[in-house]
Amino acid sequence: MAAVTFSNLKKRFGETEVVKSFDLHIEDGEFVVLLGPSGCGKSTTLRMLAGLEEISDGEIFIGEELVNELHPMERNIAMVFQSYALYPHMTVKENIAFGLKMTKVEKDEIERRVKLAADMLELTPLLDRFPKALSGGQRQRVAMGRAMVRTPEVFLFDEPLSNLDAKLRGSMRAEIKSLHQELGTTTLYVTHDQVEAMTLADRVVILKDGFIAQVGTPKEIFEQPANKFVATFIGAPEMNLVNAKLENSQVIIGEQTLALPTTYQDQADCALGVRPSDLYLNPRAIESDAIGKLTVNIDGIELLGATYHIQGTLNGSRFVADIATSDETDVTQETGEVELFFDLHRVHLFDNQEGNAIRPNLN
């Protein structure tokens, strides 16, 4: 196991810079997820660490060693690919053992490690099968087994679950999590699925256009987004953002005013952010010393099973509320305007120019 450090890492394809000054330190044994939309540079960053992509600028250290110029094999890392990348002409056993064979590990040791990995991943009955005779989940487990047997210092996962159906994805997620807890290997995991990121990661790195938008624990990312991009990228449905202005620690949205419980500097052009799941029809459902209220024009109501999805408009912006069906108020009776209540400690404010979060004054 080893720590991983990226220092001012850059990647250019011709004139296009896809990774721009990427700095990150991953602790030994940590599970870090790179999360972002397509084209944000997350896979490229992973591939540079793997040695599959040349580095345009900057440095990568695994432990104390600078690995910029090392062959992928010399970096002692293992990677699980999105398409599994199993060798179709080899059996499961040969696939798992291939890396060990290439590095001239002794036969007995190969047998021992393959057996260990197969037992751990419940692949023992499948060892003599070819990949084409396996299901998606089984193939994924073989790919993980192939990575595991090499006892690498760092595990890399490049969107490993994106080819699986939703149900299998859930169970594989749990397997990856338990595998990491068992092995404790430093892991870097790339995904565009925020559920994967939130459930697996010790820390999430959110990327946008080649820059790091925020690094933090899943809880920090969700509850204290550093900017509008993170605020809207994390959470489904996405956070409501309404143009507002801040005056004397009051948020003014058109005719409506919210008195915040903490003090803020005045801001003429800002955005108020409220997560749909933080909104209630009934103020008694909120346990807080500061409850806010906004009146929203209803455009439509959808029943999603456990929640009602109220879509509306506030100050010209789309405003969505996820109301639990257990809420005492009968939401289906609501028409025209609706009053939505929320905990004022849970609202977010963003500077509309830079998009960065506005933090309350310290004193």
Place this chain on the structure above:
Amino acid sequence: MNKLKKSTIFAYIVVGFGALIMLAPFYFMFIFATHSNGDILSVPPPLWFGSELMNNIDYLLNALPYFWHNVGMSFYIAIITTALNLLFCSMAGYALAMYDFKYRNVIFAFIMGTMLIPPFLGMIPTALVMKYLGWLNTPKALYIPMACGAMGIFMMKQFITSAIPKELIEAARMDGCNEFSIYWRVVVPLIKPAFGTLGLIVFIGQWNNFMGPLVVMNDMKMFTIPLALRSLQGTGMTPWGAICAGAAIAVIPLLIMFTLSSRRLIDGLTAGAVKG
């Protein structure tokens, strides 16, 4: 339904007629191999097998004392050329399909461009080069210039592009393979169908090659089958029965090979046409 049936019948007739035209020379080759020159040149020609096969073979072996050596030469040259083509075309195709390097597309376009040059244009220069190298009347004068071809490279590149995902190569690289072992342990086993197809095409091409040996082989012992049979057509009476007997012997290995692997040949030629 009726319309469909009619069109199907029509298609069968057209295809059947075409097949008949294609097969007629083969049929007559086998028939004439069993007849004397007089029977062959009579009108109408014989349409069924005769009894002169052994006489024709005797004549053939007398007129061509190195006939079996010539058959061996044909086999040797065709096998070596096939092996070299499989090796070099697959390596070149792999490089062009999987590596990103400067001028890759230009190089590929240049290779493809060589297909536009009629092969006969290169015949005399090739013969001269072989002469300067002192390779005339040696098998390498035939298999070295034919060791790699644009068509083979193109076929391999297309097959590798469609059949081998880049991630597989990267996985092998991460598993500790060097570039040659990636080719040998991962790429080669996965392109066996293309090997089968290209192998057949090259083997048949070399087995039937007439012009190549004609310009570099002068010694009768070093002749390949097509050249040896051609040498029977002298200024006197051409022994058509013996020539047809020789041609029938020469075509038997091809017929066996094609029968055994026609499915693979067709699969290989259409591989990559539709993404699976």
